[in-house]
Amino acid sequence: MEGLIERAAADLSKARYAIALTGAGISTESGIHDFRAPDGIWTKNPDMERRAYEAYGKFLKNPAIYWEESLTLPDMLGDLHNIQPNAGHYAIAKMEELGILKCVITQNVDNLHQRSGSINVIDYHGNAFKLRCMRCGRRYFPEEYDLMLLKDTGKLPPRCQKCNGILKQDIVLFNEPIPSDAADKSLKEALKCDLMLVCGTSAVVYPFADLPRVARQKSTGSGFHDIMYTPELGSRVTIIEINAEPTPLTEEGVSDYLIQGNTGDILPRIVEAVSG
Ligand code: APR
Secondary structure, eight states, rough: HHHHHHHHHHHHHSSEEEEEEEEEGGGGGGGGOOOSSTTTTTHOOOOHHHHHHHHHHHHHOOOHHHHHHHHHHTTOOOOGGGGGOHHHHHHHHHHHHSEEEEEEEOOOSOOOHTTOOOEEETTOOOOTTOOEEEETTTTOGGSOOOOHHHHTTTOOBBBBBOOOOEESSSSSSTOOOOHHHOOOOOOOHHHHHHEEESSSOOSSSSSTTTTHHHHHHHHHOOOOGGOOOOGGSSOOOOOEEEESSSOOOHTTTTTSSSEEOOOOHHHHHHHHHHHH
């Protein structure tokens, strides 16, 4: 393990444009369950996973009823207001502060990267503390609406103050398209980077799981992405996984190496090794 941490520190020190990709695994040490590990939410509640796959269809069919239910039912991830970032989040924020990491692209909706001090964060699957207009994409804080009053007066769903479009929680549901701003920015970062840290994700959910493959394809010069490739950043991308278990990225050789263990333990040790 120590050798791999030193190797990651050396790779990060050499990198000119390093980014991080994160998943539910980075937040388990904050007390939020992940999804597919042995004690994951889906692993333990296949019925809840089935309902999650139906949610977007239900929203499209009747947004008012969808809102009624979401305002009354408990949140699947528990109460995210009282959850604190952990050492893994702070290490990522520290690497941004040191200028080592340029951006974090996360699948997590828990806002913990922002709360630990990360600035350039792309919420690829949305943010549980925001609402989004389904027509113009504008985002709002729920506090900008009295949602319970709208519910009690039969005026759900909430509407966009700019275009009167219907608002939805910003969280991206299964089968829902990734918001174009997040999708575009993330693809640009994946094409621009020369190092990608992939932390705490099983890398099985698409299109997010495509991002490391896009970066790998770019550096092996196969695929249409070459057109958008920026030659000044050099060709070979280093992809480092930090995860409790191997993933398809490990098995298919998309990543260069896996540091197997907890992000809350490994990431701070990498920061220590980088800062020397
Ligand atoms: N440190 C490192 N790895 C960890 C830790 C930890 N502390 N805790 C869990 N892991 C690993 C698990 O072993 C697993 O491989 O993190 C991974 C989490 O994978 P998933 O549960 O599949 O979560 P994620 O990859 O983020 O899921 C992607 O699926 O359910 C949807 O929208 C949801 O954003 C989510 C998406």
